[in-house]
Structure formats: C-alpha cells, structure tokens
Amino acid sequence: MSFRNFLLGIFASFSLAWGMVVVYPFFKMRALKPIVLTEASDGKDGLYFPKRAGRVANGAAVYAANGCYLCHTQVIRPTYAGNDLYREDWAGLKDNGEGLDTRRETNAYDFEGEKFAQIGVSRLGPDLSNLGRRVEAIYAKGSSPEAWLYKHLYSPRGPVERRKSDCPDFRFLFEEREIMGNPSSDALPFSVAEGKEIVPNSDAKALVSYLLSLKKDDAVPAALNFAPAKKKADG
Ligand code: HEC
Numbered sequence: 001m002s003f004r005n006f007l008l009g010i011f012a013s014f015s016l017a018w019g020m021v022v023v024y025p026f027f028k029m030r031a032l033k034p035i036v037l038t039e040a041s042d043g044k045d046g047l048y049f050p051k052r053a054g055r056v057a058n059g060a061a062v063y064a065a066n067g068c069y070l071c072h073t074q075v076i077r078p079t080y081a082g083n084d085l086y087r088e089d090w091a092g093l094k095d096n097g098e099g100l101d102t103r104r105e106t107n108a109y110d111f112e113g114e115k116f117a118q119i120g121v122s123r124l125g126p127d128l129s130n131l132g133r134r135v136e137a138i139y140a141k142g143s144s145p146e147a148w149l150y151k152h153l154y155s156p157r158g159p160v161e162r163r164k165s166d167c168p169d170f171r172f173l174f175e176e177r178e179i180m181g182n183p184s185s186d187a188l189p190f191s192v193a194e195g196k197e198i199v200p201n202s203d204a205k206a207l208v209s210y211l212l213s214l215k216k217d218d219a220v221p222a223a224l225n226f227a228p229a230k231k232k233a234d235g
Pocket of ligand 1: 063066067068069070071072124125126131134152156162164165166167168170207211
C-alpha cells in the first residue's frame with residue numbers, strides 16, 4: 001500500500017464516521033417537517049408537530065454548560081438495544097387512562113427547540129427523557145414539581161431515600177439573600193440565617209423549566225412509533 005492510499009484510507013474512515021454521526025443527523029434534525037396523520041393508522045387526520053412548553057432553548061444551554069449529559073442520557077433505546085421501552089416511568093405509559101399505550105422510543109421531534117440533541121455520554125444516573133412526567137406524577141405528588149427539582153439540584157442527598165445519591169449538587173445555581181418584604185415563593189425549605197432565604201437564580205429557573213419539558217406521555221403517530229409491542233397490539 002502506498003503512503004498516499006494509506007492517508008486516503010484514514011481520511012475516508014474518519015470522514016465516514018463524522019458524516020454519519022454529525023453531518024447526517026444535523027441535516028435530518030434541523031428541518032423537521034410536520035407528519036401527516038392518517039385516519040387508518042392514527043385514528044385522526046391532521047398534522048403532527050409537537051411543540052414543547054417551557055424555556056427549552058435557555059434551559060438546554062444550562063444543561064449543557066453543567067455537564068448533565070455526562071451522567072444522564074435522553075434516549076429511550078429500541079428494544080434490540082435495551083429494555084427502556086418497557087419501563088413506564090422512562091418510555092411512557094402502558095395505559096394513559098384513555099386506553100392508549102404511549103410507550104415509545106426517542107424520535108427526532110423530542111429534541112425540538114434545542115440546539116443539540118443531548119443524548120448523553122453515559123448512564124450513571126437515570127435517563128431523563130421522561131423526567132418531567134416522573135416528577136409531576138410520582139415524586140412531587142400534590143406539591144410543586146419545580147420545588148422538587150430545586151431541592152434536588154440544591155441538595156440531591158436531602159431525602160432519606162436518596163442518601164446515597166451520586167448526583168452532584170449545583171448550589172452555585174442558587175443565591176442566599178436577604179428577605180425583602182414577603183419571602184419568595186421559590187425559596188427553598190432549608191434553614192439559613194434569620195431574615196435570609198435561598199432562591200434559585202435565573203439559570204436554575206431555566207434549567208428546571210427545561211427539565212419539566214422532558215416528557216413522554218403523548219401518543220406519537222404510527223409513522224414514528226417503532227415500538228414492537230405497539231405494532232403487535234395494533235396488528
Ligand atoms: C457525576 C454524574 C452526574 C452528573 C454530572 C449529574 N447527575 Fe443527576 N444523577 C446522577 C445519579 C447517579 C443520579 C441517581 C441518584 C438520584 O436519584 O439522586 C442522578 C439523579 C438525578 C435526578 C433524579 C432523576 C430521577 O428520576 O430519579 C435528576 C432530576 C438529576 N439527576 C438532574 C441532574 C441535572 C439537571 C444535572 C446537571 C445540572 C445532573 N443531574 C448532573 C448523576 C449525575
């Protein structure tokens with residue numbers, strides 16, 4: 001093999017990987033088009049183009065800046081790669097109360113509004129694809145979901161059942177300040193000096209709004225649902 005071919009070979013190997021991992025997803029995801037629903041497979045006509053509520057773009061930037069993706073993924077893997085799909089708290093509900101099975105894999109629309117799809121580097125902590133629903137329906141039952149997340153970010157080992165949590169705290173996203181007038185409704189329930197309170201800063205607010213926008217409790221169109229269990233049930 002000549003040296004020239006060797007160099008070309010190396011170039012081709014790296015550019016193929018770069019093309020498939022970076023360039024192809026970039027073009028695929030940046031111009032998402034609405035999906036046309038059909039009566040036969042979706043039970044209704046119309047267009048599907050989910051919009052996420054909350055401060056998605058700002059929050060995603062805080063998520064990225066603090067390296068949450070190093071320990072948390074945001075991918076519900078296909079069945080051949082893991083059993084994520086069968087975890088109701090991760091992939092959606094087996095029965096959403098209206099007889100609909102909403103469990104599904106991650107699709108490109110889940111990252112709508114974000115600059116990058118933060119699929120994550122490793123799964124040291126739980127997958128966060130469905131965190132918003134988990135917090136609202138399970139952790140923060142009856143109380144405010146925002147408050148649950150603020151407490152987690154400030155003191156992950158606070159609750160007894162999380163004493164061994166390996167999630168780092170992010171106290172720099174909070175500030176301790178003098179109470180002026182009435183205490184803030186966002187103030188954390190931790191004791192501080194008399195007349196002071198701990199409140200989330202604007203980054204913490206954007207991050208929590210973003211985390212609550214991570215939800216998988218809607219039914220996706222048949223064209224996007226690759227879940228084998230669902231296919232079997234349908235057909
Ligand atoms: C060093 C790795 C690591 C980093 C970095 C990290 N986490 Fe965690 N996280 C964990 C682990 C491990 C758990 C599981 C223990 C627990 O539930 O507290 C966890 C749990 C959580 C939970 C509770 C999830 C659930 O469903 O129980 C949330 C929310 C969370 N992390 C948010 C974040 C956010 C937001 C960031 C970035 C600002 C972050 N984490 C950064 C390791 C990490």
